[in-house]
Amino acid sequence: MKNPSQVLARKTVNKIRRWLNGDVEAAELNDELHRFHNFAYGDLNHKMLTIMNEAPGAVRPTYTWGVLQAAYLAKTLGYQRISVIEFGVAGGNGLVSLEETARRVEPMFGVAIDVYGFDTGEGLPPADDYRDMPNIYTGGTYRMDEEGLRQRLTKAKLIIGDIKLTLPEFLKSKPAPVGFISVDVDLYTSTVDTLKILDADASLLLPRVHCYFDDIMGCSCAEFLGERLALNEFNESHPRAKISPIFGLWNYVPRRYAGEIWVHMIYMAHLLDHPLYCADDGMVTRKSEDLKTESRQPLAMAT
DSSP states (O other): OOHHHHHHHHHHHHHHHHHHHHHHHHHHHHHHHHHHBBTTHHHHHHHHHHEEEESSTTHHHHHHHHHHHHHHHHHTTTOSEEEEEEEEOOOSHHHHHHHHHHHHHHHTOOOEEEEEEEEOOSSSSOOGGGGGOTTTOOOTTTOOOOHHHHHHSSSSSEEOOOOHHHHHHHTTTOOOOOEEEEEEOSSHHHHHGGGGGGGGGGEEEEEEEEEESSSSTTTTTOOOSSSHHHHHHHHHHHHHHEEEOOGGGTSSSSSTTTTTTGGGGGEEEEETTTTTTTTTTTTBBOHHHHHHHTTTTTOOOOO
């Protein structure tokens, strides 16, 4: 029989622990909210941490960051609906996470978010070209249990087949403008096909598309093969569309994530010919005229 005093003590300790954890979370949220005085990052980071705290393990920081940025841009520019995409679904944990993130972000901005996942369903294609890094990747790995995954999905649409064929058909269906993509197709050749989504008509894309590239760090990743080569070739062949790292991003994500590797795997596709590329994207929340007016106000005398 349990000692009543021990039970009471344990309950008290657990209650204090929950209180302390809540206090720490509140302090972190408040810090992020007020950390950036003139930029949208403060509010976006606050929203990100709220989601991460409410659904630990169910959502990923990579996707939460990207979807929040896309939805905020869409709201600022007047879009009512956007698309977010995972290229390379495999077992499906990422796609399940992406749809959960989208479900939580939608009411924050009043922007509907459609979720799509592209995959062969058969695992990786055979790799025998050095650019596909066959020293790392083996054909047939990451095979999908399609039936099992479809039973887990509640919002996302799964698109199965060779992306050379499925992506053009997808674009013909006129989806909502794409605001975020996750590219986890491993191979150079598959990444080349995936990046063709950025050649779509401007009506199918936000002017800036946040991108996550999963296979550009560590191992034998290099500028002359794999996903990095596909990125370099895209930039060389597209004078009016560029994919760039977001420089110094670790300074702008929530502090708890500043040292994580995914921060270096977030890029932005700049569609320079997009009709709304030069429109105010809302990231600077206090413009120079506001600051000038403020600076003209008389300073309070020190006491």
